[in-house]
Amino acid sequence: MNKKINLTCPSCKKIVEIDSKFKPFCSKACKSIDFLRWANEEVGIETFEDQDND
Ligand SMILES: [Zn+2]
Numbered sequence: 001m002n003k004k005i006n007l008t009c010p011s012c013k014k015i016v017e018i019d020s021k022f023k024p025f026c027s028k029a030c031k032s033i034d035f036l037r038w039a040n041e042e043v044g045i046e047t048f049e050d051q052d053n054d
Contacts (some may be wrong), residue, residue: 004018005018007020007023007024009024009025009026009027009030010024010025010028010030011025011030011031011034012026012032013027013032014037
Protein backbone atom coordinates (compact mmCIF):
# COMPACT_ATOMS: atom_id res chain seq x y z
CA MET A 1 0.00 0.00 0.00
CA ASN A 2 1.47 3.23 -1.09
CA LYS A 3 -1.09 5.90 -0.62
CA LYS A 4 -0.07 9.29 -1.85
CA ILE A 5 -1.95 12.15 -0.40
CA ASN A 6 -1.71 15.44 -2.15
CA LEU A 7 -2.02 17.94 0.58
CA THR A 8 -2.69 21.46 -0.57
CA CYS A 9 -1.75 24.50 1.38
CA PRO A 10 -4.91 26.18 2.74
CA SER A 11 -3.25 29.51 2.27
CA CYS A 12 -1.86 29.48 -1.26
CA LYS A 13 -3.28 26.18 -2.60
CA LYS A 14 0.08 24.83 -3.61
CA ILE A 15 0.97 21.20 -3.10
CA VAL A 16 2.53 20.72 0.28
CA GLU A 17 5.52 18.45 0.55
CA ILE A 18 4.67 15.33 2.48
CA ASP A 19 7.42 15.94 4.97
CA SER A 20 6.82 19.65 5.30
CA LYS A 21 7.52 20.98 8.75
CA PHE A 22 4.63 23.37 8.35
CA LYS A 23 1.85 20.98 7.45
CA PRO A 24 -0.81 21.54 6.42
CA PHE A 25 0.89 24.63 5.04
CA CYS A 26 3.63 24.72 2.45
CA SER A 27 5.80 27.13 4.33
CA LYS A 28 6.21 29.10 7.48
CA ALA A 29 4.98 32.19 5.66
CA CYS A 30 1.69 30.56 4.70
CA LYS A 31 1.25 29.24 8.19
CA SER A 32 1.67 32.74 9.57
CA ILE A 33 -0.68 34.26 6.99
CA ASP A 34 -3.40 31.81 7.85
CA PHE A 35 -2.88 32.24 11.54
CA LEU A 36 -3.09 36.01 11.25
CA ARG A 37 -6.27 35.78 9.21
CA TRP A 38 -7.79 33.48 11.79
CA ALA A 39 -6.62 35.68 14.64
CA ASN A 40 -8.11 38.75 13.01
CA GLU A 41 -11.46 37.05 12.66
CA GLU A 42 -11.35 36.04 16.29
CA VAL A 43 -10.51 39.55 17.37
CA GLY A 44 -13.28 40.93 15.18
CA ILE A 45 -15.85 39.12 17.28
CA GLU A 46 -14.54 40.74 20.45
CA THR A 47 -15.47 38.16 23.00
CA PHE A 48 -12.84 39.08 25.50
CA GLU A 49 -15.35 40.47 27.96
CA ASP A 50 -15.86 37.06 29.51
CA GLN A 51 -12.29 37.18 30.72
CA ASP A 52 -11.93 38.60 34.13
CA ASN A 53 -11.22 42.19 33.36
CA ASP A 54 -11.86 44.57 36.11
ZN1 LIG B 1 1.29 27.97 0.92
